[in-house]
Structures are given as structure tokens and as C-alpha cells.
Amino acid sequence: MSTETAPSRPGTLPELDERAMARALQLAARGPAGGVNPRVGCVLLDADGRVLAEGWHRGAGTDHAEVDALGHLAPGAARGATAVVTLEPCDHTGRTGPCSVALIDAGVARVVIGEADPNPLAAGGAARLRAAGIQVDQGPLAAEAARLNRRWAASLRLGRPFVTAKWAASLDGRVAAADGTSRWITGTEARLDVHRRRAEHGAIVVGTGTALADDPALTARDAEGALLPHQPRPVVVGRREPPADAAVRRHPLPLLRETAHDPAALLDRLQQAEVRSVFLEGGPTLLSAFAAAGLVDEYLIYLAPTLLGGDRLATGDLGVATIDEQRLLTIDDITRLGDDLLVVAAPRTHAQKHHAEKDG
Incomplete structure (x- = not known):
């Protein structure tokens, strides 16, 4: 004591x-x-x-x-x-x-x-x-x-895990260069902040595209690379299987596989597994599926002072056909991390949208 x-x-x-x-x-x-x-x-x-x-x-x-x-x-x-x-x-x-x-x-x-x-x-x-x-x-x-x-x-109120979606992007909104490389868009301070936030969640979720392209460990680590005391459970979504020597298979917690891109079904499965918060790291197909379904509760967007161009965006089709259908967010916080910025945002509630329309 x-x-x-x-x-x-x-x-x-x-x-x-x-x-x-x-x-x-x-x-x-x-x-x-x-x-x-x-x-x-x-x-x-x-x-x-x-x-x-x-x-x-x-x-x-x-x-x-x-x-x-x-x-x-x-x-x-x-x-x-x-x-x-x-x-x-x-x-x-x-x-x-x-x-x-x-x-x-x-x-x-x-x-x-x-x-x-x-x-x-x-x-x-x-x-x-x-x-x-x-x-x-x-x-x-x-x-x-x-x-x-x-x-x-929030998970008690929602009946499902709380979902935090994260990505790192250039100022022109790109998450990778034309050849698909993305390490590292952001600097050390931003990456350490990501690891700290990973440790605050019950599970970390990526698609098989990200798992195969980047071979992420999906662990939460400190500045020296040591594992933090609390680790999120690794989850890979998609039909392609990570190889036997993939870094995620060395995670201290067992890997959970989900073959269908059904965000609601995945959250239900994680809820049953006693996970109450999810850290969603993509890629774009998975992020878009969650956002389009209205199943993201918080966005963490790390912005680096660089330009990449091209078409590798953080999200794909969100079902927004006209500007009136845009998915409005409320910015809760902006933090400087070295040369980078972290924007924390959340979907606007109906009350907030109504208030904004009246003010407009």
C-alpha cells in the first residue's frame, strides 16, 4: 500500500x-x-x-x-x-x-x-x-x-462499445503516398499520444488491408517500445487471414477475427466479450463503414504539416450525395503535439444541428 x-x-x-x-x-x-x-x-x-x-x-x-x-x-x-x-x-x-x-x-x-x-x-x-x-x-x-x-x-447508454475512430493525415487529407506508404506522416509526440489512447480502450480494430500492408502489432507501447500495463484486444476485420508470422499474432492478448464488414455485428460481438470501448484505426473501408452507419462516437484526427496529393483519403463513400447530407462534427479540442495537430471531434447531436441551423 x-x-x-x-x-x-x-x-x-x-x-x-x-x-x-x-x-x-x-x-x-x-x-x-x-x-x-x-x-x-x-x-x-x-x-x-x-x-x-x-x-x-x-x-x-x-x-x-x-x-x-x-x-x-x-x-x-x-x-x-x-x-x-x-x-x-x-x-x-x-x-x-x-x-x-x-x-x-x-x-x-x-x-x-x-x-x-x-x-x-x-x-x-x-x-x-x-x-x-x-x-x-x-x-x-x-x-x-x-x-x-x-x-x-456511454456504452451502458448505447448498449454497445463506445467507438473512437483515429487516423493520421496530411493537411490535404491524405493518409498515404501514391505507393501506399504511410510511415510516418506524423511525428514522435503524436505517435506516443496514439499509444496512450490505445491503452485506454478495450479493443483495437483494423481491416485486413491495413493488417497486411503495415503489419501492425496493435499494441500500446511507451517511448522505449515497452508494452504499457493495459493492452487493447487486437481485432482484424476482413476475409484475408493475417499470415502466421504477422506481428499481431505476437500480441499479448488473443487475436479476434471477424470476416464480415458489418460494424453493428462486430460491436455486438465485442459487447458480448465484455469490451466497452473500441479504438478504430482503419483502413478507409472499415472507417467509412462505421462512419456511414453512425457508429463512431469520437474522432481523433492527427494532422501533419505536409502535403501528399493523390486519392488516398481517410474515408471513402459515406453516403453523402449532397451538402445537406454532410456528417457534421463538433470540435471538442485541438492540441499541438510537436509539429502536428490533434483534432478531437464528435458527431453533432440533433439538438446541436437544429441550433446551428437556427443561428445560420
Whole structure:
């Protein structure tokens, strides 16, 4: 149990809550992203605001964050403590028991929650805690807590994995030169950002054209080329089989093959496999199929300061026959990465489109 950066100095209650929640979010981020469970962190404080224990959820079937933190203490040591948790303690029995009951049994006096649980099957922990006489407060950093699990929460609402589509292009929108070569359009900082974002998803998906042309490993790696702690499951879509010596076959997770270019069927299969977020890297046929079907939730477009010309575009036919049928996006963020730009965008909602038309 590490408490090096956890709150340890006395202070006002809001200050203690915020410091503890910031630490709990750090702990939660250690958990696997893109899986069936949310990432959750927990910090237990004594009556003076000093850290008793910390915990986080390491994935489906393992102790939840609250139970993990309590497990570091002797029986009775958490009595009268405050539990600062990034997500409302669950109130159901699945692979593990309810965290609400574990906190009640431990004698915790107060619980600070970062975000209410959006999962109707697991929600209700706050009500059970209050019914047991435990003070429950909505804590600070609620927006940060919600953002940590935004893809997981979206998958609950959508009934399918959250889909992030990514490509790297020249300023004139080309993803490869005339001979098909594309390494490297963008620079080192942009490529490292891609790997970091890969690790935040449950699966990474490419078509067989990309798999055969580029021989990608579909792993998430650091600047030295070492594997990051969390890896997306590799998925290759198309009828052609990657060769036996393909780099993707050396991925630490088993390769999933899908022969039909049916985005909805693939997402359903991944949902059943407990994948809650997908990192879609193409090529153009696959990207276009997802975009045309309205199954992309976020776009990551890395733009390099170069011109390539030609007809090798990131997408093909999207079913846009006239400008009135264009697929409008909302730009959420623009970040400079070395010489490159990252544009983060999302499809406009009907409400946004209506508002834009009125303004126009």
C-alpha cells in the first residue's frame, strides 16, 4: 500500500475531500480501461484526515476499490473512517459482493462520492449507506470522476462499445503516398499520444488491408517500445487471414477475427466479450463503414504539416450525395503535439444541428 502522494496534512473538510478524491482518481486510473467494469479508486481517512489505506479496482472478478482498501486494514480499523470513492459504491452481488455492505460492516462513518453510478444494476449504494446511518456526500472533482469512465458510461447508454475512430493525415487529407506508404506522416509526440489512447480502450480494430500492408502489432507501447500495463484486444476485420508470422499474432492478448464488414455485428460481438470501448484505426473501408452507419462516437484526427496529393483519403463513400447530407462534427479540442495537430471531434447531436441551423 502506497500513501506517498495521498493527503496526510490536516486541513478543512473540503480541502481534505478534494485532496483525497484527487488521489483516488490517480488510483482509479491504474485499473484497466475498456472492460466491463468502471475504473474506481478509494482512499480511507481517519477522523483527523490522515490516510489509513488506499485501493483500486484491477478488473472484472477482482476486489472492488473499497474492499481492496479495507483489505489493507486490521478488522475494526476502519470504524469511524471516511471513505472517499470516485464512484458510488455498488449495491449488487455479481462476481463480488456489494461494496455498500462492506463499508457498513467495516463501521465507516462517512462516504464521499465522486460520481453517482450510472449503471442501474449496481446503483443504490448511496441510499443503502444513508439508511444505515452513514453520512454520504457528493464530493469534489465530480467532472473529473465522470470523465474517467465516460466511455464505459456511454456504452451502458448505447448498449454497445463506445467507438473512437483515429487516423493520421496530411493537411490535404491524405493518409498515404501514391505507393501506399504511410510511415510516418506524423511525428514522435503524436505517435506516443496514439499509444496512450490505445491503452485506454478495450479493443483495437483494423481491416485486413491495413493488417497486411503495415503489419501492425496493435499494441500500446511507451517511448522505449515497452508494452504499457493495459493492452487493447487486437481485432482484424476482413476475409484475408493475417499470415502466421504477422506481428499481431505476437500480441499479448488473443487475436479476434471477424470476416464480415458489418460494424453493428462486430460491436455486438465485442459487447458480448465484455469490451466497452473500441479504438478504430482503419483502413478507409472499415472507417467509412462505421462512419456511414453512425457508429463512431469520437474522432481523433492527427494532422501533419505536409502535403501528399493523390486519392488516398481517410474515408471513402459515406453516403453523402449532397451538402445537406454532410456528417457534421463538433470540435471538442485541438492540441499541438510537436509539429502536428490533434483534432478531437464528435458527431453533432440533433439538438446541436437544429441550433446551428437556427443561428445560420
